[in-house]
Amino acid sequence: MTPDFPSAADIASMPRTEFAFPGPLRDRLVAAILDGSKTSTTGLLVDYEHAGEPLPEVGLRSVVVDSDDRPVGVIEVTGVRVLPLAQVDLDHVLDEGEGHSGVAEWRAGHEWFWHGEEMRAALGDPGFTVDDTTLVVLERFRLVADLRHRSRTSTV
Template identity: 65%
Template sequence: MTGPHALKPFLLAFPGPLRDRLVAAVLSGEKTATTGLLVEYEIEKEELPEAGERSALIDSDGREVAVVEITEVRVLPLGEADLRLALDEGEGFLSVADWREAHERFWHGEEMREALGDPGFVVDDGTMLVVERFRVVETLSPDVS
């Protein structure tokens, strides 16, 4: 490995309390999947990640805290999200309905709508998602200045 600084950032949510909770869930091993919107990749002209790709997990302070390896990437419509995904997201969801409610709240939030450049953005059963499954391969010591 050439060092964590050579890795693409692995960003969960936006900096703040939600990202802090998600990063902690990854580090504890509770969170082994994450779900994003395909439209985010299209807007940013970013290629989808591939299995085997490694990235640096970034905390709310912009520090690299772990190296994660993608184990699976799937594109599917929101209506096909299942209980396994809800559980693997590691946020305590016990049903697909709870998972969906929390994700819709995030995707319909002001920060996401601003990031997408669409103040009226809404998801429905046909909205395409990118589901990434991953594992932590290394925990990094945060740089303390």
């Protein structure tokens, strides 16, 4: 283990982080985190507010779970910004590691997700839409540990 590798007790005490909803999109996002190509993500401020969850803070470590709710990695937040959707920059888009080459393409993909039935149901708003002024949470993170190959005797 590396000095940064968290113990089983550390992992058990960390909050869990879910990217998208379980299924193919989550699987792709988690794979990108684990291969190092995804080092940023974007969430809706209203989603945090609706869920009653605090915004991520620099230094926070959390366990990334896959579509089967298995812990597969630990990430640490390295930066957080809240700004209007229209101000998302290309560096953030590229660091999301989803293959988007421009902000417009990235935004179209994210709007598709945010306007989807699952997201609208999660927000309790079947007509939810975003626009240029919608506040988004831009989070940067680093992969601290890949948990896929940890000891089979782990209880986490």
